[in-house]
Amino acid sequence: MAKITIENLRHSYLPEPKRDEDFALKRVHLDWADGGAYALLGPSGCGKTTLLNLISGLLHPSEGRILFDGRDVSNETPERRNIAQVFQFPVIYDTMTVYDNLAFPLRNRKVDEAEIKKRVTSIAEMLELTSTLSKRASGLTADGKQKISLGRGLVRSDVNVIMFDEPLTVIDPHLKWQLRSKLKELQHRIKRTMIYVTHDQTEALTFADQVVVMNNGEVVQTGTPIELFEKPKHVFVGHFIGSPGMNVMPCMVKGGKAFVDGHEIAAGNAALSNGSSRLELGVRPEFVTFASKGLPVNVVKVSDIGRYRVVDTRLGENSVKLIVPEGAAIPEGKAHLAFDKAHTQIYNDGWLAGEAR
């Protein structure tokens, strides 16, 4: 178990990186507490797997340091760092039984057989693998195999951190949910630091206490799921998290007041805008409602999502989506909208106005 500190970390896959674009990971600082559940969330190619492999030691950083409990491990092997990792595709040792698979990391570390038996049995029980212990691992289903990969990390009592690299990719949808809750439950029970890499917001938001959203090799925002939802620090976070994503429209700010398409809109941080070249206003569909007066819009499309409906409207040239609960009336053609002021934000060049980056 360890507290993880990442300082000024940069990584490039090129031998001699010069420009900023040469770096897969541009510059990352992070501080992770011992025993926390963290998620790295971002689209494919955003650098999250690179960051994970740097932490596990499968890659060596071009610049910067990684510290476990204050000890610099940047140049240590994965084995010395004492970490565990679960990969996208289940890695199992085909010729071994489930028991031998789970015992393998311990046997490599010359742990006493009696101790191995004790630990393997308890981990197998935790993961509900007890009945398959004596079977050949290659005969198991994908989720069983992924549990073995996870189990190989859990049997070692002293691992600093357990990392998951999109571990549910090959799992059947109905088992995904089960395995995800199992992970969360395990995290609560054993209190190890866990890092979970995914591009699926549901997985990240349900698993982690703190989610790190990445884009283009940079950390865009770190926060709890609620913070990410209510106060996205960047329009990218607003788009990426939530379904549908945040409404973003160009705006103007005059005398501490925001205007979209000539209509004044009350925004929480309008006074903090720095008057930069690109000003945008962001509001989540959850915080938009139909009103008797307010912004005049045209209703374009209604999509039924089950418990609620997503309504697509046009405000001038901008599209504004809102979420309407089941049963509520939806006007046709011309209508008026109201934005919740507390959840309406101004963004300067993509970044939330008034917030330090």
Place this chain on the structure above:
Amino acid sequence: MNKTFNNKAWWMVLPVFLVVAFNALVPLMTVVNYSVQETFGNNEFFWSGTIWFKQLLENDQIRDSLGRQIIFTAVALLIQVPLGLTIALCMPRKGPWVSVCLVLMALPLLVPWNVVGSMWNIMALPDIGLLGRGINALGIPYNYTRDPAAAWFTVVLMDVWHWTSLVVLLCYAGLVSIPDAYYQAAKIDGARPWAVFRYIQLPKLKHVLTIAILLRFMDSFMIYTEVIVLTGGGPGSATKFLSIDLVQKALGGFDLGPAAAFSIVYFLIILLASWLFYTLMMRNEAN
């Protein structure tokens, strides 16, 4: 449910059946036909029953050839499979050297078989060949045209040179297809190189190794061209393998009946051994 039974589709199979018949069944049945008949020329044949098969099984000369054949195949496999696997493990997986290695490895496979025989024949000549003169210069008496041990040494060396590449290329293809995650997981699990080989590489190579061994078994058991050019089966009959014996019988002696019986038994040995080996290797796949 009313189903219309229409078996006209079977006619569609006819072309394939004809092709198979002409390239496999007809020639094979001709051999079977010869093996139970006797001829004195003039295209006249007489039924002879199983007499050729009985003679074949009692023939010491053929038994000796079979013995030599088995030893040769065993030696060839024992050298080529571990050597090929080792070379494949040592070859680079990335970078400019990959193609260089692959081309070098593929070269011996591209040389026509009788050229391989001639090359080694000349190279191993004790008076003018590089290899022959070199060995003799080291003070080891070496003459493959007179000494059976030297002849065996040369034949085996030639076969290793010619065919180890096939094992290398197959194993290399198998190794390259193992996902990186396996090696990374092994690193994290603290596995030593031997454990990586034993628990990841070897199990993942099982199928290609099975194919490599099968191919090498069949080819080495049927070896003819290179040996006939290199030693002609000599000195004496020291390197006379089954196929050489067979050709001498069939073409040299024109004993069609015995040669046909020989061919059938030869074919059955290869078929049986391959089937046994393959079944044994794949036995565990099912459960």
